[in-house]
Amino acid sequence: MVTINYTDLSNAFEFISSCPPFEQIAYICIDTGAIYWVSNDIELEEEVPDDLETSDRYIAVPHKNDLNLGQSLALSFIDQTLPDAYNTVASYFRKRGAYRHFKELLQSQDLLEKWYAFEASASDAALLEWCQENDIQLINAPPV
Numbered sequence: 001m002v003t004i005n006y007t008d009l010s011n012a013f014e015f016i017s018s019c020p021p022f023e024q025i026a027y028i029c030i031d032t033g034a035i036y037w038v039s040n041d042i043e044l045e046e047e048v049p050d051d052l053e054t055s056d057r058y059i060a061v062p063h064k065n066d067l068n069l070g071q072s073l074a075l076s077f078i079d080q081t082l083p084d085a086y087n088t089v090a091s092y093f094r095k096r097g098a099y100r101h102f103k104e105l106l107q108s109q110d111l112l113e114k115w116y117a118f119e120a121s122a123s124d125a126a127l128l129e130w131c132q133e134n135d136i137q138l139i140n141a142p143p144v
Contacts, residue, residue, distance in 0.1 A: 001135045001136070001137050002028065002029075002030045002031070002032075002033045002135070002136055002137065003033055003136075003137040003138070003139060004028060004033045004035065004136060004137075004138060004139070005138070005139045005140055006127075006138045006139065006140045006141045006142065007140060008035055009028075009035070009061065009127060009131070009136075009138065010123075010124075010127065012026035012028075012035050012037060012061045013026075013061055013062070013064070013123070013127060015037060016061055016062075016063050016064075017063055017064035017065075017069075019041075021063045021065055021066075022040075022063075023039070023040050023041060024037070024038065024039045024040070024041075024042070025037075025038045025039075025060060025061070026038070026060070026061040027048075027052050027058040027059065027060055027061065028058065028059045028061060028136065029049075029057060029058055030057055030058065030059060031057055035061070036048040036049065036052060036058070038052065059134055059136070062130055064123070067123075067126040067127070067130060068126070069119070069122060069123055069126055071093045071098070073118075073119065073122055074089065074093070074099075074102055075089060075090060075093075077115055077118050077119075081111055081114065082105075082109060082111070085105065088105070089102055089105065103115075124142045128141060128142075
């Protein structure tokens with residue numbers, strides 16, 4: 001079982017999830033716990049092993065969509081906090097700019113900070129579960 005710091009994992013997760021899937025990737029070395037970051041768009045200074053994508057010694061850190069933390073989480077939040085706006089928000093996700101419209105609605109209802117707390121809590125819980133499934137022990141993990 002590999003041990004890593006939760007903050008390092010969380011930072012890698014945010015790095016990956018800040019872009020569409022597969023634009024940025026991070027891998028955890030199961031031997032050392034080192035996290036390697038890879039980007040198609042950003043020149044990173046860190047050297048990465050040549051076999052990151054082919055060796056079974058590395059585990060890819062999931063994107064938020066892999067953990068159902070994208071559209072479904074936003075709709076779950078709306079269902080709990082603004083159920084009358086559910087269909088409106090669902091329609092946002094059928095077009096480009098969905099999150100911008102979603103956050104504008106939340107801002108107009110003074111719910112943006114509540115959304116960020118909800119999203120952070122769900123992300124922490126999903127990452128902790130993912131770590132358990134992948135035999136990754138965490139240092140400084142948040143209570144969930």
